[in-house]
Amino acid sequence: MRWQELDQVDCPISRALSLVGDRWTLLIVRDCLLGVKRFEGFQMSLGISRTILRDRLAHLVAAGVLEQRPYQDRPVRFDYVLTGKGRALQGVMLMLADWGRTAVSGQPETQVRTFHTSCGHVLQPYVACADCGEEVLGKDLRTIRQVAS
Amino acid sequence: MRWQELDQVDCPISRALSLVGDRWTLLIVRDCLLGVKRFEGFQMSLGISRTILRDRLAHLVAAGVLEQRPYQDRPVRFDYVLTGKGRALQGVMLMLADWGRTAVSGQPETQVRTFHTSCGHVLQPYVACADCGEEVLGKDLRTIRQVAS
DNA sequence: TAAGTGAGTTTAGTTTATGGACTGACAAAA
DNA sequence: TTTTGTCAGTCCATAAACTAAACTCACTTA
Secondary structure, three states, X not given: OOHHHHHHOOOHHHHHHHHHOOOOHHHHHHHHHOOOOOXXXXXXXXXXXXXXXXXXXXXXXXXXXXXXXXXXXXXXXXXXXXXXXXXXXXXXXXXXXXXXXXXXXXXXXXXXXXXXXXXXXXXXXXXXXXXXXXXXXXXXXXXXXXXXX | OOXXXXXXXOOHHXXXXXXXXXXXXXXXXXXXXXXXXXXXXXXXXXXXXXXXXXXXXXXXXXXXXXXXXXXXXOOOEEEEEEOHHHHOOHHHHHHHHHHHHHHOOOOOOXXXXXXXXOOOEEOOEEEEEOOOOOEOOHHHEEEEEOOOO
């Protein structure tokens, strides 16, 4: 299967990854969440090649994850900012960062910390269920594919 | 920057993505969470080319996300199963699936559903703070890089 | 003996990514 | 007014990654 066909697959993870599952896209989203807005900002932060950056930004805009906001004319220059759809990736990023902090070994401990300002602690995120409010554990999940009737 | 250098960057998201941020790896993890264990199983489920599958499985084993469990000798054949570190990706996958379900448009609604069996509802996951138990909202986060003293 | 299975490996061709130089429209400094 | 700088690209040649299909090897089952 080609990567581009992934959005056709009936699985929410496949569809998500068809938009943000390639090598640099989630790092661009991370930078956006931290306030980076401009082409040169992403390029310096990531060290990515300019061709790829152009391509990824265009894809994210086309997918509705980022939007372009002109900040000058002559020549037209854009800020790239997250849409609601883009900001909705925050939860994914928090869980991913948590995994990277605890599970990836062999490197000195990261100095990056995220604080939950409303309670004052360093954030330790977990996934909870909107219906019962309990932490979601693997043993309590059952995933099914409903067959069309 | 080369992709391989990403694990050197002092950022938990970079480190996480240096292990699971390429085009097929998270789909392999998804299949593992759903019970797929063998080479042919992944290959058929994903339609991935066999060369890449070999490479990705070897990387995941080397990174300690999967482990090999022999299920026969002559010839030796392995099941690939998630380690604790691999199972710890469940939260990332749940948030990613939720985003894929709600944010990726242009396709018919997915028929895949995950139930939270302990409360009986279709799972709607959110990220909560382990200290205060409240839902984590973007406006309540502050991320800093501590400077070495 | 013949066919099948599971997990790869090999090969050849295609696609993507990389780093560096280059462009174009301006702004600010000398 | 010439020079330097900035920002957001584009172009190009090389390098790396990916794909599909065929092939191998050690068995097992009919």
